Amino acid sequence: xxxxxxxxxxxxxxxxxxxxxxxxxxxxxxxxxxxxxxxxxxxxxxxxxxxxxxxxxxxxxxxxxxxxxxxxxxxxxxxxxxxxxxxxxxxxxxxxxxxxxxxxxxxxxxxxxxxxxxxxxxxxxxxxxxxxxxxxxxxxxxxxxxxxxxxxxxxxxxxxxxxxxxxxxxxxxxxxxxxxxxxxxxxxxxxxxxxxxxxxxxxxxxxxxxxxxxxxxxxxxxxxxxxxxxxxxxxxxxxxxxxxxxxxxxxxxxxxxxxxxxxxxxxxxxxxxxxxxxxxxxxxxxxxxxxxxxxxxxxxxxxxxxxxxxxxxxxxxxxxxxxxxxxxxxxxxxxxxxxxxxxxxxxxxxxxxxxxxxxxxxxxxxxxxxxxxxxxxxxxxxxxxxxxxxxxxxxxxxxxxxxxxxxxxxxxxxxxxxxxxxxxxxxxxxxxxxxxx
Amino acid sequence: xxxxxxxxxxxxxxxxxxxxxxxxxxxxxxxxxxxxxxxxxxxxxxxxxxxxxxxxxxxxxxxxxxxxxxxxxxxxxxxxxxxxxxxxxxxxxxxxxxxxxxxxxxxxxxxxxxxxxxxxxxxxxxxxxxxxxxxxxxxxxxxxxxxxxxxxxxxxxxxxxxxxxxxxxxxxxxxxxxxxxxxxxxxxxxxxxxxxxxxxxxxxxxxxxxxxxxxxxxxxxxxxxxxxxxxxxxxxxxxxxxxxxxxxxxxxxxxxxxxxxxxxxxxxxxxxxxxxxxxxxxxxxxxxxxxxxxxxxxxxxxxxxxxxxxxxxxxxxxxxxxxxxxxxxxxxxxxxxxxxxxxxxxxxxxxxxxxxxxxxxxxxxxxxxxxxxxxxxxxxxxxxxxxxxxxxxxxxxxxxxxxxx
Numbered sequence: 001x002x003x004x005x006x007x008x009x010x011x012x013x014x015x016x017x018x019x020x021x022x023x024x025x026x027x028x029x030x031x032x033x034x035x036x037x038x039x040x041x042x043x044x045x046x047x048x049x050x051x052x053x054x055x056x057x058x059x060x061x062x063x064x065x066x067x068x069x070x071x072x073x074x075x076x077x078x079x080x081x082x083x084x085x086x087x088x089x090x091x092x093x094x095x096x097x098x099x100x101x102x103x104x105x106x107x108x109x110x111x112x113x114x115x116x117x118x119x120x121x122x123x124x125x126x127x128x129x130x131x132x133x134x135x136x137x138x139x140x141x142x143x144x145x146x147x148x149x150x151x152x153x154x155x156x157x158x159x160x161x162x163x164x165x166x167x168x169x170x171x172x173x174x175x176x177x178x179x180x181x182x183x184x185x186x187x188x189x190x191x192x193x194x195x196x197x198x199x200x201x202x203x204x205x206x207x208x209x210x211x212x213x214x215x216x217x218x219x220x221x222x223x224x225x226x227x228x229x230x231x232x233x234x235x236x237x238x239x240x241x242x243x244x245x246x247x248x249x250x251x252x253x254x255x256x257x258x259x260x261x262x263x264x265x266x267x268x269x270x271x272x273x274x275x276x277x278x279x280x281x282x283x284x285x286x287x288x289x290x291x292x293x294x295x296x297x298x299x300x301x302x303x304x305x306x307x308x309x310x311x312x313x314x315x316x317x318x319x320x321x322x323x324x325x326x327x328x329x330x331x332x333x334x335x336x337x338x339x340x341x342x343x344x345x346x347x348x349x350x351x352x353x354x355x356x357x358x359x360x361x362x363x364x365x366x367x368x369x370x371x372x373x374x375x376x377x378x379x380x381x382x383x384x385x386x387x388x389x390x391x392x393x394x395x396x397x398x399x400x401x402x403x404x405x406x407x408x409x410x411x412x413x414x415x416x417x418x419x420x421x422x423x424x425x426x427x428x429x430x431x432x433x434x435x436x437x
Numbered sequence: 438x439x440x441x442x443x444x445x446x447x448x449x450x451x452x453x454x455x456x457x458x459x460x461x462x463x464x465x466x467x468x469x470x471x472x473x474x475x476x477x478x479x480x481x482x483x484x485x486x487x488x489x490x491x492x493x494x495x496x497x498x499x500x501x502x503x504x505x506x507x508x509x510x511x512x513x514x515x516x517x518x519x520x521x522x523x524x525x526x527x528x529x530x531x532x533x534x535x536x537x538x539x540x541x542x543x544x545x546x547x548x549x550x551x552x553x554x555x556x557x558x559x560x561x562x563x564x565x566x567x568x569x570x571x572x573x574x575x576x577x578x579x580x581x582x583x584x585x586x587x588x589x590x591x592x593x594x595x596x597x598x599x600x601x602x603x604x605x606x607x608x609x610x611x612x613x614x615x616x617x618x619x620x621x622x623x624x625x626x627x628x629x630x631x632x633x634x635x636x637x638x639x640x641x642x643x644x645x646x647x648x649x650x651x652x653x654x655x656x657x658x659x660x661x662x663x664x665x666x667x668x669x670x671x672x673x674x675x676x677x678x679x680x681x682x683x684x685x686x687x688x689x690x691x692x693x694x695x696x697x698x699x700x701x702x703x704x705x706x707x708x709x710x711x712x713x714x715x716x717x718x719x720x721x722x723x724x725x726x727x728x729x730x731x732x733x734x735x736x737x738x739x740x741x742x743x744x745x746x747x748x749x750x751x752x753x754x755x756x757x758x759x760x761x762x763x764x765x766x767x768x769x770x771x772x773x774x775x776x777x778x779x780x781x782x783x784x785x786x787x788x789x790x791x792x793x794x795x796x797x798x799x800x801x802x803x804x805x806x807x808x809x810x811x812x813x814x815x816x817x818x819x820x821x822x823x824x825x826x827x828x829x830x831x832x833x834x835x836x837x838x839x840x841x842x
Contacts, residue, residue: 019738022734022738026731026734026735029727029731030731033724033727109500109502109695109696111502111694118689118693118695118696118697119502119694119695119696120696121500121696121698181502181504182502182503182504182694225504226504226591228665238627238628241593241594242592242593307798307799308713308717311475311794311798312717312720315468315472315721315724316724318464318468319468319724319727319728319731321464322461322464322465322468322728322731322732323731325457325460325461325464325735326461326731326732326734326735326738327735328457329454329457329458329461329735329738329739330734330735330738330739332453332454332457332739332742333454333738333739333741333742333743334742336742336746337742337745337746388712388713388716389709389712389713390713420453424453
């Protein structure tokens with residue numbers, strides 16, 4: 001029966017090619033637009049460190065004065081998104097988590113060994129020793145540094161594969177010297193092109209998707225050399241605006257906590273730290289106790305996905321709704337015009353269910369065609385998004401689940417759109433329609 | 438009014454299709470009103486006046502690698518060489534520019550213990566910054582040569598605690614000193630008073646945001662003494678390309694051990710800054726067109742169906758004396774009625790959608806005048822979409838009435 005209905009559907013669609021084309025176009029446009037945006041959001045909200053992310057946490061303390069917090073809220077930042085150097089160092093020293101690291105983004109001028117080439121800027125991360133092990137950064141060669149080297153402000157650097165290749169070609173970079181901002185650093189490790197998307201560990205900003213950090217060096221070394229830091233540096237009060245002040249936030253701080261017991265214990269520890277510091281006159285905001293964010297919760301809290309993108313997705317979904325409504329109207333018109341044919345079939349013994357299935361198949365056929373068109377439009381949409389200058393642009397690729405999702409959405413939408421018209425069609429009584437013939 | 442009656446009676450027999458159409462119009466109206474508002478906001482953002490002579494500026498970022506050198510001397514040497522490039526009218530070293538993203542924001546009060554404050558961006562530059570940028574002074578004067586001090590970046594921009602004078606934008610002056618003459622008044626970014634000596638018409642902050650005080654800017658006579666600085670060159674529009682090329686060469690010739698970032702024109706800086714907004718506008722406009730198109734498709738499709746279904750009744754009406762214009766008007770009025778119902782519903786939906794968006798995104802309230810404009814757009818769209826089927830209906834000959842099918 002299915003083959004017969006399919007044949008009927010094809011005949012019916014061929015009978016009115018313009019109308020069919022318009023319906024397929026409407027579904028295709030709606031599906032294409034929404035699948036483009038859904039795919040973009042899907043790839044952007046992925047887990048940057050699968051398998052590890054559940055153990056990574058961001059403690060957040062609010063050391064600001066109520067005044068400053070209010071001023072910042074006017075700028076749409078209710079909680080601070082960074083640590084002061086003092087708190088970061090305290091938490092590092094007390095060492096209550098399985099691993100902990102403080103970090104900040106920066107950039108340094110790299111002087112190539114070849115004297116004929118001009119120096120160039122590279123983006124990197126100033127971090128403390130636990131960083132590599134905590135985030136499971138894969139080493140191609142060498143290792144990271146130790147806590148002792150952190151304290152000694154050692155001139156050591158870990159390069160990402162891209163910069164190592166650019167500077168030293170295929171030769172091993174470990175043990176070589178590299179000039180960063182006119183200071184010689186010894187390369188002690190090379191990462192295997194590590195760039196989690198998004199770069200969850202950094203301060204959120206324009207660079208959180210896209211470009212990888214090209215080098216990693218000890219935080220206190222970078223501070224001693226006064227290298228350039230990037231990101232928000234937010235101060236309050238009357239103290240000096242220096243990196244070491246306890247009235248300036250700018251560092252990211254991450255901890256690894258392997259099980260719920262430790263998460264609970266670390267929460268307690270933070271509370272105690274907060275109260276203890278309050279006894280010393282810090283943390284004047286009594287209404288802002290410490291908070292411990294999981295990795296994914298932190299990304300959501302930081303609005304890592306631009307608002308404009310999720311708005312575009314809802315717009316696309318709204319567009320799909322309008323397209324579907326339009327297709328419902330067109331299908332209704334198309335099916336009811338065939339009342340005569342329906343009543344003949346009904347008079348010859350077709351049950352309501354048969355008529356319903358017949359028209360359902362016709363709608364599903366339109367949906368499949370529309371879905372195929374939508375798939376093509378979505379591929380075009382994703383291609384055009386890949387041309388955008390944003391860091392997330394290169395992520396805009398459709399994976400297999402999204403591919404199936406698109407077709408499923410298209411067929412589901414069109415069957416849904418066909419339900420009402422098919423139901424109306426199967427209500428056509430046999431006799432009455434025959435009389436008017 | 439009398440002609441509405443038969444239409445309403447006929448619509449009563451097609452409740453389902455009529456309400457589908459009204460729903461379609463309502464949904465489109467709601468989305469289009471909100472999207473039009475978003476387009477307007479993005480457009481307002483991208484067309485903000487920066488206050489600077491945009492088409493005459495070239496900028497070059499340079500970073501010396503020798504941090505032990507006296508950076509002020511290095512910058513002066515660089516500037517002297519840059520001014521020698523033919524076509525360069527003036528040059529200055531600055532630490533912030535509209536659209537360059539390097540934003541030093543501070544709260545500013547009118548007395549050290551005032552509760553009220555404004556958030557403003559601080560701009561520092563060498564002598565001649567005002568003239569090179571081409572800022573329009575609307576009151577007061579430019580800085581005097583003896584007012585310049587170093588920024589003292591190495592010690593947390595300590596210069597801000599010693600600087601004596603400032604030039605502020607008109608917008609900031611109006612917010613800090615409403616209804617008063619700001620000249621001679623003191624502002625307090627920190628605890629020390631800084632006297633306002635001039636007011637410029639506009640100077641956009643280094644980063645702008647829809648709905649923010651984008652023109653809250655303060656200029657200080659402080660020379661940047663960081664190793665990395667932006668050189669600003671003023672030149673005739675036609676000379677920009679050549680000046681850019683020569684600027685990079687000049688800087689490298691003076692000292693090859695530095696990083697010169699791609700020189701660019703201010704026009705390019707602005708275009709890059711707003712690329713995302715421009716794409717967003719394109720996308721939003723495309724979606725409005727798409728929505729309108731699909732809605733028109735639905736209306737036309739259904740109208741065609743109705744015309745075919747009613748061919749006999751049209752014939753009968755024609756046979757009993759209705760003119761072609763009457764038939765045309767019948768379909769137009771019918772469409773008008775349906776679209777009106779949809780528009781009324783759509784206006785309510787638009788407001789609801791706006792409230793929903795406001796709850797989840799930093800968006801302001803939809804100005805009410807968007808609603809009648811959106812409604813008008815859909816009425817026009819409805820009439821255009823119905824025209825072809827309605828004309829076809831009006832051409833149905835009276836003789837149809839006598840045929841059986």
